Amino acid sequence: xxxxxxxxxxxxxxxxxxxxxxxxxxxxxxxxxxxxxxxxxxxxxxxxxxxxxxxxxxxxxxxxxxxxxxxxxxxxxxxxxxxxxxxxxxxxxxxxxxxxxxxxxxxxxxxxxxxxxxxxxxxxxxxxxxxxxxxxxxxxxxxxxxxxxxxxxxxxxxxxxxxxxxxxxxxxxxxxxxxxxxxxxxxxxxxxxxxxxxxxxxxxxxxxxxxxxxxxxxxxxxxxxxxxxxxxxxxxxxxxxxxxxxxxxxxxxxxxxxxxxxxxxxxxxxxxxxxxxxxxxxxxxxxxxxxxxxxxxxxxxxxxxxxxxxxxxxxxxxxxxxxxxxxxxxxxxxxxxxxxxxxxxxxxxxxxxxxxxxxxxxxxxxxxxxxxxxxxxxxxxxxxxxxxxxxxxxxxxxx
Numbered sequence: 001x002x003x004x005x006x007x008x009x010x011x012x013x014x015x016x017x018x019x020x021x022x023x024x025x026x027x028x029x030x031x032x033x034x035x036x037x038x039x040x041x042x043x044x045x046x047x048x049x050x051x052x053x054x055x056x057x058x059x060x061x062x063x064x065x066x067x068x069x070x071x072x073x074x075x076x077x078x079x080x081x082x083x084x085x086x087x088x089x090x091x092x093x094x095x096x097x098x099x100x101x102x103x104x105x106x107x108x109x110x111x112x113x114x115x116x117x118x119x120x121x122x123x124x125x126x127x128x129x130x131x132x133x134x135x136x137x138x139x140x141x142x143x144x145x146x147x148x149x150x151x152x153x154x155x156x157x158x159x160x161x162x163x164x165x166x167x168x169x170x171x172x173x174x175x176x177x178x179x180x181x182x183x184x185x186x187x188x189x190x191x192x193x194x195x196x197x198x199x200x201x202x203x204x205x206x207x208x209x210x211x212x213x214x215x216x217x218x219x220x221x222x223x224x225x226x227x228x229x230x231x232x233x234x235x236x237x238x239x240x241x242x243x244x245x246x247x248x249x250x251x252x253x254x255x256x257x258x259x260x261x262x263x264x265x266x267x268x269x270x271x272x273x274x275x276x277x278x279x280x281x282x283x284x285x286x287x288x289x290x291x292x293x294x295x296x297x298x299x300x301x302x303x304x305x306x307x308x309x310x311x312x313x314x315x316x317x318x319x320x321x322x323x324x325x326x327x328x329x330x331x332x333x334x335x336x337x338x339x340x341x342x343x344x345x346x347x348x349x350x351x352x353x354x355x356x357x358x359x360x361x362x363x364x365x366x367x368x369x370x371x372x373x374x375x376x377x378x379x380x381x382x383x384x385x386x387x388x389x390x391x392x393x394x395x396x397x398x399x
Contacts, residue, residue, distance in 0.1 A: 001046065001222050006031060006038035027085050028065045030166055031072035041072070041169060042222055044162035057155040059142035064159040066138070067092050067194045070166035088135060089194065091115050097193035100200070104145050109136040157209045159195050160186070164210070168218050175218045179210045186210070204282045281329060285315030288334045291378055298341035298350050298361050299370045314342045318387040332384035348395030352388045359388055364397065 004012075006025065013021035025031070030041045040046075045065050048058055065071070069089045095106050095115055109132045116128030139145055163186070167173045173185055183206055191206075192199045294302040294313035302311040313336040319327030327333050337345060344350045344365070352375055353360045359375035377383050392398040 001042040001050070003032065003034075003039040003041045006040055009040040027071065028062055029071060030169055032169065033073060043165035043169070043219070044158055047222070048158060056143050057153070057158075060144060060153075060155045061158050061162065063138060063142045063144060064155075064162060064195060068163055068166060070163075070170060072166075072169060087116060087131065089190075091135070093190050093193045097190075097196075100198055102196040107136065107139050107145055109133045112136055156195060156197065156205070160191070160206055160209045161213055163189075163191060164213050165219055175214060175220075179207060179214060182210050182214075183207055201282055281321075284329070284331050284334055288315050288331060288381065289313050289336045291381060292336045292376070294336060295376070296338035296341050297335040297352070297375060298337060298345065298373075300373065300376065301338060303338045312339075313337060314339055316342050316345060319390050327387070327390075332382060333387050335383070345391075348391075348397070351392050351395060351397050353392060353398070354385045354388045357385055359385060362397070364395075 009029070010021045010025060013024055017024075025040065028045065030043050030045075032039045032041050045061060048061060052058060066085055066088050069085045071085075091112060092102075095111065096102050096104065109129075112135055113128050113132035116131060164173070164182070167185070167189075168175070173182055177185075183203060186206060187199075187203070191197070192202050197205075292313070294311040296303070296313060303313065304310065305312045315334050316337050317327050317329075317333050318335060319325055319333055321327045321329050321333075341350055344367070349365045350361070350363050350367070353362050359377070361370050361373040361375055363371040389398065
């Protein structure tokens with residue numbers, strides 16, 4: 001894939017779709033002026049338009065493109081046209097988002113019209129009614145009217161890829177930033193609100209998606225993608241914003257792909273799967289810690305961390321889920337620990353003897369105050385003692 005002249009893109013759209021081609025050009029695709037010429041630049045939205053059949057997930061991704069209001073600028077564009085749909089963005093943030101999910105009862109033509117008529121936004125027409133009915137129609141067509149939370153849906157990772165693409169193009173973030181720094185930027189830019197993502201879970205899902213994005217080189221992932229008609233080119237503008245233009249060496253480094261791929265959705269699907277593991281891990285961890293009221297499986301103490309009596313614990317997998325152990329990501333493999341005994345358990349300094357189904361806490365260090373303590377297991381947990389046996393054998397405590 002490669003950038004194409006805006007006039008060329010307009011002709012292609014006119015040949016393949018009904019309606020005014022200026023609508024997708026002005027409100028959905030990313031536009032860039034380079035040396036006096038206007039281009040439409042490929043991003044995750046364009047990739048998925050080419051790689052998949054039209055479906056609900058693509059419609060929702062397209063609505064994200066509208067709500068992001070990041071479509072660049074084109075030659076002869078008016079100053080406000082770099083973000084031609086801020087009204088859509090602000091409506092979601094100020095009216096639909098309630099701090100943790102979407103209140104889709106607010107997405108009606110009447111309520112949208114009220115928002116515009118209140119003077120909240122300049123909508124550039126004699127009456128806000130047309131904007132209101134059109135925006136409501138788009139939400140209806142994309143099946144977003146029934147959406148409350150999205151971080152578990154397959155299009156959400158694609159939306160984050162798209163958001164990062166456009167922030168890179170706008171030079172608001174850089175590929176030199178860490179995944180944590182980019183995550184902080186995403187949070188401050190209302191991404192959870194714009195995509196109906198639960199802020200308690202979304203950061204854990206987003207972090208792994210951002211890591212995958214960086215591993216792929218951001219927009220440079222398009223470099224090795226083979227599309228009909230030839231090999232893709234690197235997007236024109238991926239350098240971080242600075243006081244001077246990037247050096248040729250920096251441009252080469254930014255354009256260098258970190259992983260090869262083809263024109264499929266495998267990359268984003270893999271990131272989505274990783275993101276869901278992060279969300280699921282977090283949910284499992286919080287449930288187990290709450291069940292035991294933050295009491296450590298080893299010492300039985302709920303660590304108090306502030307004057308109000310707030311307690312804290314860490315959830316740990318008895319058999320690690322990563323390579324090479326491949327333990328299951330399941331509640332039956334999780335116990336709560338205080339920070340000290342979590343680390344000690346991971347190193348084998350403390351362990352739990354399965355004891356034929358009546359587990360006993362043991363110590364392999366001088367910290368013996370809890371040695372011989374019976375492990376408290378609640379029936380709701382349904383913990384699998386077999387993982388304690390694996391742990392004890394792995395560290396040589398049992399043969």
